[in-house]
Amino acid sequence: MPLLYYKPKYNYQIMRKILLLLIAMIAVTTQLNAKVKVVKNPWCDVSTTPQLQIDQLELSDTATVMRCTYYSNPGWWFIIAKGSWLQADGKKYVLKGTQNLKPNEREKVDSTGTRKFALVFEPIDPKVSEFDFLEGTAKGDFQIWGISTDKRNKGKITEYKDITESKEPLAMPEWRSGKGTLAGRIIGYRPEMNMKIEGSSRSAINSNGKDFYTDIAPDGSFSVDVPMYATHQGVYVHIGNWYGILVLTEGDTCRVTLDLTENTHRMGGSRYVNVRNRATVPDLNRLHCQGPLADVNNGITTPEARMVIWNRMPRPKKGQTISVEEFLKQRKDWTEKKMKAIDTLRIGERAKQVVRLHEYASAIQTVQYAAPYIGQGARMGNENILMHKELDTNNMMIAYSGEFDSVINSFEFAHFSDSLFVERMKKLSEPINEKQKVGETIASEEIEALNAKIKQYVNEYRITHLGTDKGPLFEGIEAAEASRAMETDTPLTDEMLAKLSNPVIREYYTVKNEKLRQILEERKKGNNFTIYETPSTDGEHFLADVCKTYEGKAIMVDFWGTWCGPCRHAIKQFDSSGMKAKYKDKGVKFIYLTDDKSPEDIWRNMASGMDGDHYRMTPKQSHELFSKFGFTGWPSYLVIDKTGRYVYKRTGYRADEISSAIDKALE
CATH class of the missing domain: 2.60.40 (Immunoglobulin-like)
Structure with missing residues (x-):
């Protein structure tokens, strides 16, 4: 008979509960001992x-x-x-x-x-x-x-006196090529905050106006000169963690105080939400300004004024659009709503006037860039240019808004919003467009004649709707045309300078023109660029013949044009970022290809400032290469490795992609 063994049964559930209870008791004891x-x-x-x-x-x-x-x-x-x-x-x-x-x-x-x-x-x-x-x-x-770590408040908040509003009307700005100074102090600043003073001059004289910036001293003080195009103008600026518009006076200093201690304690979190939701909060997170137009600057930098300024017309839901008629109605209603909101602001009348001018500029831009509302490709009639007459933008007061450059740009290209005008231009351009499609050579005289005809129609369009061909908008367009011409490293002729009707703008470009001539003379002495004769072969063989010279080297090919703004921007960015110098040191060769759409004298001037080898393609070669690689526009790029294999081909500049492709080509 087998022996029977008794195996006791333990209640594991009870043991687990006892263990958890002990752990909890230990935790409580620890917490009590911690003396929180x-x-x-x-x-x-x-x-x-x-x-x-x-x-x-x-x-x-x-x-x-x-x-x-x-x-x-x-x-x-x-x-x-x-x-x-x-x-x-x-x-x-x-x-x-x-x-x-x-x-x-x-x-x-x-x-x-x-x-x-x-x-x-x-x-x-x-x-x-x-x-x-x-x-x-x-x-x-x-x-x-x-x-x-104490329970009492140990700090003190500085109280600032209000600035008395001037009863003088805002002065009419005048064109001026000069500078103003922005200076002040950030109270409570620590160097570890890594803050900057920076902004954009957004010049209405020079469309390539540079940004301005300066570091902040350890004690929070700063001073920076700001390029100006008018005697009084609005400027967008970052002052530490503050961003907004200030009105500067040419030749004078605007002094500001950003008190981080004040903003920390008067701008509590719940109040922040109220401001973000457009509630009226008159005394929070603001600058304290002194100097010329102090009453204006103290008004437009209040949170309530800034919320009105930044409050944009709502867009339709993603994937939805509205009709042109509905868009124009909503735009009008929105502007009326904003004007009523401006009337209720608890700031001075001069500051309100600046906010109104900013809203005029905003309304103009909303109509110019209406695609988010009416859909890409949809066009209106002449509403864009008529708004300039309705809002009286052809005067220098718009400079106070900080958006005069954008208003000029809108006026210059208002005709592109007009469907009837666009159709008229398409018909004018049909003969040349057909030649381009089949790669036929287009005489420069044909292009010049077409451009002259289009310019004539555009001028007639502006005069018809505005009733004049004079005023700051027209002077701003003249400046923009001069700026674009000089972007191509091509000096202005005496005739072009004479057409600049405003003496301040004419003097500005006369000086700039002379500096460019000196730069071009210096370039001729260098040997960083080479212009080669183009092989007279078809597109594919032409590129192969060109690349034979660089056998065993990694190559970047840039298809660009002097007339192509994105091309010029990409070339500058690639150079200024240090990427070009980095890869040149590694033996990469840079080839720049253009075609007959780039005027030869302009091409040679620009090529002299671009380190690399330059070739000028025939229309047939350009057409064949674009077809072979599937390029859809300018700029386009090829990267070729040391064995002659194409490792990258794309239309459009993407720095990271190009860098990765060159790294791969160097392997």
């Missing part, structure tokens, strides 16, 4: 953004917990970097964990306009009275400085 110090709504000296608020600190010997709220529009997202840290007395405390948030991932704001979460750091030294929170030191990173 809670500080609600702790004071901080300054923050780089009012959107991130610290609701509560929990300080213990096991962790430092920051319970936060992020404020923004519902559905918008933000990211907290995994490498965020606290710092105090030269020591760094790393992020250990989070609650209700995943570091380095997009976190959406909920329907209330908030998102609550907690950041858990290493425990800070209990002797520390204040510390800093840094997400990083790059531009735009969250930073909160001087977070107090």
Whole structure:
């Protein structure tokens, strides 16, 4: 008879519960021993953004917990970097964990306009009275400085006196090639904030006006000269984390104070949401301006004025469009709504006038770039150019808006919005277009005659609708044409200079013209470029013959034209980015191909400033190569490796793709 063994049955469920209870008791004991110090709504000296608020600190010997709220529009997202840290007395405390948030991932704001979460750091030294929170030191990173571990507010907010509004009407700006100065101080600034002073001159005299920028001194002070085209003009500028429009006076200084401490405490998170939702919040997150037009600048930089300025006409839902008639009605209604909103602003009348001028410019641009509303390719009638008459844009007061260059551009190309005018131009261009399709040679006289005829029709179109051929809009167009001509490194003729009707603009281009002539003379002494005779073979054999010279080398071929703005921009970008110098040092050869659409004298001038080898294709060669590689326009690119294999072909400049292709060709 087999022996029977008794095996006792253990209740594992009961044992598991007992174990969990013990763990919980240990955790509670640890927490009690930790002596958590809670500080609600702790004071901080300054923050780089009012959107991130610290609701509560929990300080213990096991962790430092920051319970936060992020404020923004519902559905918008933000990211907290995994490498965020606290710092105090030269020591760094790393992020250990989070609650209700995943570091380095997009976190959406909920329907209330908030998102609550907690950041858990290493425990800070209990002797520390204040510390800093840094997400990083790059531009735009969250930073909160001087977070107090005490329960009392220890800071002070500066009070600023209001500027009395001038009763003088705004002066009519005049053309001027000069400069103004923007100077001031950012209170509460730390060098780790990595802020800049930068903006765009957006010159109405020179369409290639350069941006301006300067670093901020450790004490928060700054000063920068701003190129100006008028005696008074609006300028878009970044001052630290502030962005908006300021009106500068030529030859004078606009002084501004950005008080980060004031903005940190008066611009609480919930108030930020109200401002984003276009509520009236008159005294938050603003600049304090002194100097010429101080009353105007203090008015247009208030949050309520800025919200009116930035509030654009809503677009249809993605994938939807509206009829031209409905678009024009909505545009008119929207402008009327904006004008009523401007009337209610609690700022001076002179500041309101500048905001109105900005809205006129915005309305003009909405009609010019109507594709998001009416669909790509849809055209209107003469509504675009008629708006210039309706809003009286043919006067220098528009310079106050900061958008005069855009208004001039809209007026210059208003005819492209008119379907009847476009059809008329298509018929004029048909003979030349047909020749281009089959690769026939087009005489330069034919092109010049066509361009002259089109220019005549465009001038007639403008005069018919505006009732004049004089005024700042026309002077601005003359300046834009001169600027585009000089983009091609081609000096203006005496006749072209004489056609510049405004003496200030004419003097500006006379000086610029002489400098260009000197540059071209210097280039002739260099040997960085070579113009070769073009082999008289068909397209495919022509390219093979050209590349034989560079056998065993990686090659980049750039199909470009002097008349092609994107081509010129890409060439400058490729050069200024340092990519060209980098690959030249590695032995890459650069070939530039153009055709007869580029006037030969302009081509030679531009080629002299482009390091590389240059060839001028016949229309037949150009047509055959574009067909072979499937190019659809200019600029287009080929990259050829050391064995002669094509590793890249594409229309349109994409720096990253070209760089990757050249790296591959060098392998």
